Amino acid sequence: MAAQDRIDVFNGDADGICALHQLRLHAPRPDARLITGPKRDIALLERIGAVSGQRITVLDISLDRNRDALIRLLARGNRVFYADHHFSGQAVVHDLLETHLDPAPDACTSLIVDRLLAGAHCLWAIAGAFGDNLDENARQYARSLGLAARQQEMLAEIGLLLNYNGYGLSEGDLLIPPAELFREVHRFDDPFAFHRRSGHLDRLRRNYAADMARAADLRPESTTGGGRVFRLPATAWANRTVGVIANELSREQPALAHAILLTRPDNSLRVSVRAPLATGQGADELCRRYASGGGRSAAAGIDRLPMAELAAFLADFARHFPPL
Structure with a gap:
């Protein structure tokens, strides 16, 4: 099969990158077309266009958010491999579609791929699980x-x-385009060598420390019996740290849910929600009640929440996550 007949579509976060890296260590496709973007930019199958007869790998993006584009690609004779752990909605069944979907709270796409490859590149799966805030699962596997x-x-x-x-x-807003970061990761079979030698990772390390120092004095804007709500300023550093902050706060108070509000340029809000780590349940159910909302049971979000809906969302958040 010609290289131009191969397309790899993946979420531009740790889980998507580590999942694809495992697959391509197992079955290299050095000239595949890469389609990716920021973590929340998940309607990626629309970008493929009206192609036919291609082999497409899709990783770590919601099937529910890509359903129409997926059906069109299958109708044009494209063969699709799809692995993901987000809410998928109604199943799509087609002779050209192979799915590996697991929405369990302790699942991520890197671990799904790890199971398919029988642990062949399990260290990268562990890194992906850490990146997806599945710290305890990752540590158990590592031990x-x-x-x-x-x-x-x-x-x-x-x-x-x-x-x-x-x-x-x-x-x-991103320091390194995700496709470039994947290519850097893919230079290394050994994650420990990547950790020691990658200039890209060192750049991220230095910028992460500077960005998180700006968030050191963050305090909750409001609290409920079962959760905390934080608001970040409309700055590039806040855009980059919102997910990491949400994960850190949830580890700090595992019995509480968390909502992180970030003001967008159009004065709407981007919302990141974390279910209590103690349960890992309910974040996607809450966010799907709102237009542009989705995710997985432990971690979900709303891409654009109109400011006029904020009060309703906060009341909904309080009801949805009562005290444990």
Whole structure:
């Protein structure tokens, strides 16, 4: 099959990058067309266009948000491999479609791919799980492999920094374009060598420290019996850190849900929601009640919440996440 007949579509966060890296270590496609974007930019199948007879791999983006484009691609004779852990909605069944979907709270796409490859590149799966805020799952897997504490921290930092790079209102907010970051990751079979030698990772490390220092004094805007709400300023550093902050806050108070509000240039809000880590349930159900909302049970969001709907959302958040 010619290289131009191969397309890899993936979420530009840690989970999407680590999932694709595992697959391409197993089955290289050096000249595949890459389609990706910031973490929340998930309607990616629309970008493929009116192609036919191609082999398309889709990783870590919601089937529900890409359903119409997927059906059109299948109707044009494209063969599609689809692995994901977000809400998928009604199943799509087609002879040219292979799906591996697992919306369980302790699942991520890197771990789904790891199962399919029988652990062939499991260290990268662990890094992807760390990046998706599945720290306990990642550590259990790492301990089962006998990894030392320092090795676990290296994988955790890789996941954290790859995920940090994925957040932004546009690709212009990101420090490194996700396709470029994937290509850098893909230079390394060994994640520990990547951790030691990658200039890209070092750049992310330095910028992450500077961005998070700006968030050190963040305080909740409001609290409920079962959750906390924070608001970030309309700045590039806030755009980059919103997801990492949400994950850190949820680890800090695992019995509470969290909502992080970020003002967009059009004065609407981008909302990141984390279900209590203690349950890992309910974030996607809440966010899907709003236009442009979606995600997975443990972590979800709303891309554009009109300011006029904020009061209703906050009341909904309080009802949806009562005290545990």
